Amino acid sequence: MIDLALFGAGQIGSIHARGIAANPKARLKYVVDTRAEAAQRIAAATGAAIVDRDAALADPAIAGVVIASATDTHADLAIAAAAAGKAIFCEKPIHLTLDRVDACLAAVKRAGVPFQIGFNRRFDASFRAVRDGIDAGRVGKVELVVITSRDPAPDNEDYLRVSGGLFRDMTIHDFDMARFLLGEEPSEVFATGSCLVDPVFAKLGDFDTVMVVLRTKSGRLCHINNSVRAVYGYDQRVEVFGSSGMLRAGNRTPTSVEHSGVGGIVTDKPLYFFLERYAESYAAELRSFVSCIEEGRVPEPGPEDGLRAMLLAESALASSKSGRFEPVRAG
């Protein structure tokens, strides 16, 4: 049995708490959050004790920590957990500034502890099957990747103000997906953004609608498009085109029902949002983390994956200002 401590009892923390509870190999021993009510709810549902950070990290029975607290606490918690020798599962992003990311990854490396970054979409069955198909040679050499990623509705201003901006908060998942599928590191990024959905984005100097082009050294190309509002629900698709075929993963629907009527043939909208679409992938990434601890394997995606997606976001942001291909920091 792997004993874990959870930092953060908010929405994502609760998802992870449930995932741990459903995993016969793991137990949630501690939940850490100063918001008493939220922590209490998780404690009641899972049997976890509510303690503070230092107590959790001081318990030698704790094999790993799950960091799902506010973004600006991720790096500090990860550094402390690394110092305590704990395996670390850290929600993305590690931090909104690169120097803190670098510092965190250096600490993790020094400590030699397992570190998994929360790019849960890699554990979505359909995206995973696309990657497996690529690895099995079903598209031949990858040449073009197209990623569509649109939220059903924008977040509220309070969240947006601290989110780091669209590229760092939303596109970051797509940057990781691009790396997951391209088979080569992007070396140049072009990005352009607009404010078409909600004036709050313009007010914050942010975008609500973007298009990105990534290019690798050998010339493989990837397109990403994002919008913060899709009236038909969460739109999450990938397409990988290569020398011997194409693999596509479409949206998932609640049912397989089709209605034929005078107005046309109607099928379900996609599952509404990430809680529905990625419910399984959240559970799967935690199962993988636990198995890695148990079996002494290196977890994936790892710290480097967290860093590289950040670097793509930084270059995209720069490109959206310069109007040109921006290089990506090498290491």
Added chain:
Amino acid sequence: MIDLALFGAGQIGSIHARGIAANPKARLKYVVDTRAEAAQRIAAATGAAIVDRDAALADPAIAGVVIASATDTHADLAIAAAAAGKAIFCEKPIHLTLDRVDACLAAVKRAGVPFQIGFNRRFDASFRAVRDGIDAGRVGKVELVVITSRDPAPDNEDYLRVSGGLFRDMTIHDFDMARFLLGEEPSEVFATGSCLVDPVFAKLGDFDTVMVVLRTKSGRLCHINNSVRAVYGYDQRVEVFGSSGMLRAGNRTPTSVEHSGVGGIVTDKPLYFFLERYAESYAAELRSFVSCIEEGRVPEPGPEDGLRAMLLAESALASSKSGRFEPVRAG
């Protein structure tokens, strides 16, 4: 918390044990099975105690029983549970002979206990959505129903020998689905069967491939086709056609991935078999049973549903011999 006792620790029993364990409103207090190893496995996973039938039924804390034992024990167990005043969830069929079914339902009625029959497909999200669409008037008046139901591969001879035959064991689910969707009781049944897949069916005087036509008093028509072998996996579809449209529920697939290659556009086969396709519906039917106990509601599908599907199977069997429309017993 609703305390339950489970009779039968086999495949379906294990599914129900897991469903109860995942239900925060219920607890599996007892598991009853003379096969020690199977019972022990469930006990270990759920914390249930292994007791005998009488002990389980004698415990006043037990609110309900889940009968998932061998088919020929269902009726006896249900009668005993009814006498003990327990709510009953009973796997289909109640019994292979009509007189035992009648006796069982009489006992349940006398005792006035809640009784739910295990027609889990009514809880499949897609089939449920079709029914909800009918109720919402999306097809207008129902006129034609087409039910396709094919297993990936035939059962083994040992099972087939005690199954009661295809109509009573396999088509029974489709008879219930027909009733679920038709909105009227079928009053006549035509059925014809062949042995095309495996000689063991002919040897047992059974069929492996059948077509059925049901007719209601007002002239609504329903077609069912079954095969015990579909090389592409479990094929479970329904189609309801009416005066203002059609609703169809298709198969479900593991992923949404599509491959385009020189040989065509390829998508996933359906989920392989009932454990995969109906995993959610098994859990949902148990949640519904528990909620009915908790809230004092009458569970659905009920004893009458168990009986009426049996009566359709009996008439189908008679028709497959007589070559003509056979009436269905009224009550």
Added chain:
Amino acid sequence: MIDLALFGAGQIGSIHARGIAANPKARLKYVVDTRAEAAQRIAAATGAAIVDRDAALADPAIAGVVIASATDTHADLAIAAAAAGKAIFCEKPIHLTLDRVDACLAAVKRAGVPFQIGFNRRFDASFRAVRDGIDAGRVGKVELVVITSRDPAPDNEDYLRVSGGLFRDMTIHDFDMARFLLGEEPSEVFATGSCLVDPVFAKLGDFDTVMVVLRTKSGRLCHINNSVRAVYGYDQRVEVFGSSGMLRAGNRTPTSVEHSGVGGIVTDKPLYFFLERYAESYAAELRSFVSCIEEGRVPEPGPEDGLRAMLLAESALASSKSGRFEPVRAG
């Protein structure tokens, strides 16, 4: 250049006139119809001369005739054309009574002229591809066939009164499709019908909604369902299931457009009716007829196909009254 004479300048006659005009190998030399305006329209569009029956048949330049006149004239015209040594393309049905069909086929046989019956659906690209797939072994041994055939709206009473009834007028196409796909002759027919759509059908002693089951000697089974009204348009699908797979042909749509909105994902309804769905197949069957004349090949489907579909319709009608499997006349 193959010179043809067309009997009948109505809706189907006009379709065939266009098909001949578009065929570089054929020329429409004569159109025969006492309805002057209709004949004139075709003459103007194609350059055909308007003549009477005897003149058309007496011209030795005429290699073949296309019979698209009223149903009760088909047999007489075919017998006269056979006597004149012309190749015959005859719209279905040959006649509504079996003795006239027998007489017609005997005359055709005696004359030794090529005879093609107008089962145009055999030339639909999708149904043809299903048959080709069967011939190529893609489903293995055929076991189950399901044919869905629904018109968008019922014909008017004047037409229905002389149509011969649903089995002989509408299901006849599906009986031919069943034979096209089953790979064996059906030997028994079960049919049941209802009046659910329009009271005129009951008034005429006809049905507007039917289900049929066909059975071959070796036990292959086929289901057909018909309705005279589908609010979403012409519904024409087939499904062939066998020992190593399934082939399905679905409806065709005007465009590939899909709309995602708050109400769901909406795609096109099927092409509205037979003029749209089978436009290509009408042209293709005429091209085949012309090529057969040119190359001295025996056309398909032939006179036997016209007869056997009729025999199935007769048995279906008998079954709908007797409530039992009815045998099909052997020859």
Added chain:
Amino acid sequence: MIDLALFGAGQIGSIHARGIAANPKARLKYVVDTRAEAAQRIAAATGAAIVDRDAALADPAIAGVVIASATDTHADLAIAAAAAGKAIFCEKPIHLTLDRVDACLAAVKRAGVPFQIGFNRRFDASFRAVRDGIDAGRVGKVELVVITSRDPAPDNEDYLRVSGGLFRDMTIHDFDMARFLLGEEPSEVFATGSCLVDPVFAKLGDFDTVMVVLRTKSGRLCHINNSVRAVYGYDQRVEVFGSSGMLRAGNRTPTSVEHSGVGGIVTDKPLYFFLERYAESYAAELRSFVSCIEEGRVPEPGPEDGLRAMLLAESALASSKSGRFEPVRAG
């Protein structure tokens, strides 16, 4: 009856000759091509006379010309036809250099003759339906457009050498489609290209794989991706996303057949190439041209559409070298 003269008896010329022959409102009076055999083939099939350019333009009966000759003759022919007062249908591109395009459009404007440019995809039923849906408000305000356009296989080196390069020859269609769907003129273009398919493209200083981003003044964004080789056939899709929904047009297939087997569910590949996919749209654009002449309407797409697509191609080419957003010439 509208009399037309055709310049160019090659592949596209033959398509247009057939389209004119099938149009009851038009007649192909002349075909002009120094390649005698090709001209003879069209003359034989349509009854057109073979004449030289000046004779065709001198005939006052000729209402319009169809220019489908070699690219570098388009502008000269159009200028001569304009001087002769003929309506002009001109295959894209007008010319490979902008100054000749400008000169040609000036001549057309001076002469005041109708001018239609051969962007046939605007007449594809599915793309047209997307545009109609936009005009009907089905996506609300357009925000994102994604255009996928991939050929089944690259052209040969001889063609590529004179094609003007991928942006001017292939992407040009997609630039027009972008304008057709965006509802606003793109003001900036970003493009990047690779040589991944065939070394001949590198040798010619061209690309075989490209990604483009277009941006309009108000911030609407459009992505285009191209490859010269898709092993599964011609891949032609568009997606338009806006404030109240999304419209997508997918590929078209030869049949609606689906095979379910042990390897998955397999459907048809797209129609193989432009001759199959756009057969109908070639005929439709000519019908539209003829109707415009007949009814005195201004044809669409017009000369400005030919110019603006060229300007986008020029900016794309510049961007692929500069690595930055390039502005588009205003007029």
